[in-house]
Amino acid sequence: GAVVSQHPSRVICKSGTSVKIECRSLDFQATTMFWYRQFPKQSLMLMATSNEGSKATYEQGVEKDKFLINHASLTLSTLTVTSAHPEDSSFYICSTRDNSGNTIYFGEGSWLTVV
Amino acid sequence: DAKTTQPTSMDCAEGRAANLPCNHSTISGNEYVYWYRQIHSQGPQYIIHGLKNNETNEMASLIITEDRKSSTLILPHATLRDTAVYYCIVSGGSNYKLTFGKGTLLTVNP
Numbered sequence: 001g002a003v004v005s006q007h008p009s010r011v012i013c014k015s016g017t018s019v020k021i022e023c024r025s026l027d028f029q030a031t032t033m034f035w036y037r038q039f040p041k042q043s044l045m046l047m048a049t050s051n052e053g054s055k056a057t058y059e060q061g062v063e064k065d066k067f068l069i070n071h072a073s074l075t076l077s078t079l080t081v082t083s084a085h086p087e088d089s090s091f092y093i094c095s096t097r098d099n100s101g102n103t104i105y106f107g108e109g110s111w112l113t114v115v
Numbered sequence: 116d117a118k119t120t121q122p123t124s125m126d127c128a129e130g131r132a133a134n135l136p137c138n139h140s141t142i143s144g145n146e147y148v149y150w151y152r153q154i155h156s157q158g159p160q161y162i163i164h165g166l167k168n169n170e171t172n173e174m175a176s177l178i179i180t181e182d183r184k185s186s187t188l189i190l191p192h193a194t195l196r197d198t199a200v201y202y203c204i205v206s207g208g209s210n211y212k213l214t215f216g217k218g219t220l221l222t223v224n225p
Contacts, residue, residue: 006158034212043202044159044215093158097211102147104206104213106158 003027004096006107013084013114020080021110023094029074030096034104035067038091050077084114118142119203124220127197133190135219137203140184146207148179150188152199153218159202162188166207193223 033050056069068080095106120138127133151159176189202218
């Protein structure tokens with residue numbers, strides 16, 4: 001069964017509004033979670049690393065004020081896309097390591113469409 | 116940048132073994148080789164990983180060369196549901212980020 005759960009799986013929002021995506025680890029505590037974005041027919045691109053109790057680390061070119069990450073507990077990280085625009089429409093995926101630290105599992109992904 | 120090189124696409128007949136190659140010539144001593152696959156519109160699915168020994172689980176086998184510069188993922192009896200993009204990734208040590216390349220589109224044909 002799934003060990004990482006994302007919600008919502010699909011969301012449509014109006015341009016200029018904000019959308020929150022949740023990522024939960026179901027079977028273990030996750031001190032670190034990773035957020036990826038995937039555009040159609042492209043590979044996954046790492047956006048940021050979410051660390052429980054501290055600030056997220058963003059990859060080069062990713063606007064931290066636009067993609068707000070909160071990792072307030074060991075089982076939940078959230079990604080908020082603020083002031084969304086149509087170009088933010090994408091497949092957003094989270095992942096986390098299991099307790100051994102050697103295996104990374106991914107959520108089911110969240111499709112965001114900004115209209 | 117991805118540290119691996121994979122063929123863009125491969126075909127396999129249903130019921131036959133699918134052997135997916137991956138080159139990772141710059142792999143460092145503490146880095147693992149991971150394999151994931153992604154079926155359209157879904158999150159990546161973990162398949163298997165290894166450090167230097169060959170590994171086998173219920174999904175696949177992973178063969179890593181002695182110099183660790185390449186590996187092969189083997190799906191012993193491919194089914195139509197194994198059609199997906201397969202990603203070979205190296206990661207480990209203090210950096211557990213997974214950097215995805217373009218992967219291999221495996222098409223299993225009836």
